[in-house]
Amino acid sequence: MKLPMIDLKAQYIELKSEIDAAIEHILDEQSFIMGEPVSKFEESLRQYLGVKHAYGCASGTDALQLALMALDLGAGDEVITTPFTFAATVEVVALLKAIPVYADIDPMTFNMDVNKVEALITSKTKAIVPVHLYGQAADMDELMEIGRKYDIPVIEDAAQAMGAMYKGRPVTSIGDLACTSFFPAKNLGAFGDAGGVFTNDDTYGNKMKFLRVHGSDKRYVHDMIGVNSRLDSLQAAILDVKLTKLDVWNKRRDVIADLYREGLENVDVVTPTCKSDRTHIYQQFTIRSKSRDALQAHLHKEGIPCAVHYPIPLFKQPAFHDAKYDATCPETIKAAEEVLSLPMYPHMTEAHVEMVVKAIKNFF
Numbered sequence: 543m544k545l546p547m548i549d550l551k552a553q554y555i556e557l558k559s560e561i562d563a564a565i566e567h568i569l570d571e572q573s574f575i576m577g578e579p580v581s582k583f584e585e586s587l588r589q590y591l592g593v594k595h596a597y598g599c600a601s602g603t604d605a606l607q608l609a610l611m612a613l614d615l616g617a618g619d620e621v622i623t624t625p626f627t628f629a630a631t632v633e634v635v636a637l638l639k640a641i642p643v644y645a646d647i648d649p650m651t652f653n654m655d656v657n658k659v660e661a662l663i664t665s666k667t668k669a670i671v672p673v674h675l676y677g678q679a680a681d682m683d684e685l686m687e688i689g690r691k692y693d694i695p696v697i698e699d700a701a702q703a704m705g706a707m708y709k710g711r712p713v714t715s716i717g718d719l720a721c722t723s724f725f726p727a728k729n730l731g732a733f734g735d736a737g738g739v740f741t742n743d744d745t746y747g748n749k750m751k752f753l754r755v756h757g758s759d760k761r762y763v764h765d766m767i768g769v770n771s772r773l774d775s776l777q778a779a780i781l782d783v784k785l786t787k788l789d790v791w792n793k794r795r796d797v798i799a800d801l802y803r804e805g806l807e808n809v810d811v812v813t814p815t816c817k818s819d820r821t822h823i824y825q826q827f828t829i830r831s832k833s834r835d836a837l838q839a840h841l842h843k844e845g846i847p848c849a850v851h852y853p854i855p856l857f858k859q860p861a862f863h864d865a866k867y868d869a870t871c872p873e874t875i876k877a878a879e880e881v882l883s884l885p886m887y888p889h890m891t892e893a894h895v896e897m898v899v900k901a902i903k904n905f906f
């Protein structure tokens with residue numbers, strides 16, 4: 543048996559009859575863009591997350607761009623974020639001609655070190671963008687306090703953390719604005735690209751709602767310069783079905799994480815931890831090892847899939863290799879050399895976990 547990194551087929555099989563019926567309904571209707579399934583899914587998201595505004599869009603990357611556009615982010619503005627994330631988080635900042643300013647990470651959680659943020663604030667800072675990396679919420683209370691103190695909005699990048707809780711509240715409901723991705727491999731994944739934006743603020747909410755459809759509220763009247771970032775009805779209908787299983791699947795991820803931790807207890811790797819006031823949904827189960835590259839090569843030889851999220855800190859990426867994007871973040875550099883994500887998906891069995899653990903033990 544070949545072990546996969548994730549198993550999307552198992553999710554589909556579990557919900558096949560409901561998903562197939564939802565797709566068939568749309569094929570019958572032939573209404574593909576922003577139809578009733580989109581508003582229904584948006585309402586489901588509002589209920590599930592307890593937010594006032596939830597809007598589907600075309601991807602997680604677009605969601606981040608829409609949130610930044612809602613703040614009128616422009617040339618020369620600065621955005622404080624983490625350099626240890628998927629490139630999309632800062633790509634959109636740079637696309638809008640603003641400057642990403644990097645706060646180093648906390649080596650225990652891989653999230654933005656909140657103690658590093660305040661010193662980076664200048665008169666040009668327009669937003670703080672924490673990422674709930676691997677599925678665990680960033681230190682939102684501390685970040686919101688800094689945001690309030692300097693009147694700077696906080697945008698949550700929750701692309702890896704749908705359903706994760708922070709002090710009893712779901713992520714996406716805490717920041718001034720929030721974004722997520724429904725990319726197929728995310729813990730709530732569509733059958734193609736999709737994303738969402740969230741806020742409790744009416745001004746930001748209405749702006750994002752219309753920015754995603756060419757800045758237009760009334761047909762052929764354009765109040766703002768927007769983009770085309772609509773959510774397909776097909777994706778919305780599929781996501782609405784999958785959302786009903788999200789909590790069950792997230793809990794199962796947590797159980798698998800515990801199995802991994804037990805198995806790796808006396809092995810010379812650092813397993814991920816979760817702070818006691820929040821939940822972790824383990825979009826990735828990411829360990830640290832001083833001999834990461836050799837361990838990864840060994841696991842691949844044994845047929846165990848594994849991946850590095852992320853090998854290059856964003857300030858070292860060729861696209862951002864400009865003096866204006868540079869940063870000093872030693873914890874990020876170290877993490878990029880040591881992290882290794884193991885197979886993780888809700889339908890993973892105990893035997894699967896044992897296979898991975900055994901292969902790691904063989905290496906040591």
Ligand SMILES: *Cc1c(COP(=O)(O)O)cnc(C)c1O
Pocket residue numbers: 601602603604627628630631673699701702722723724725735736737
């Ligand atoms: C996946 C991801 C994105 C981008 O989402 P897409 O839907 O692929 O555009 C942004 N931020 C983070 C942290 C991600 O993991």
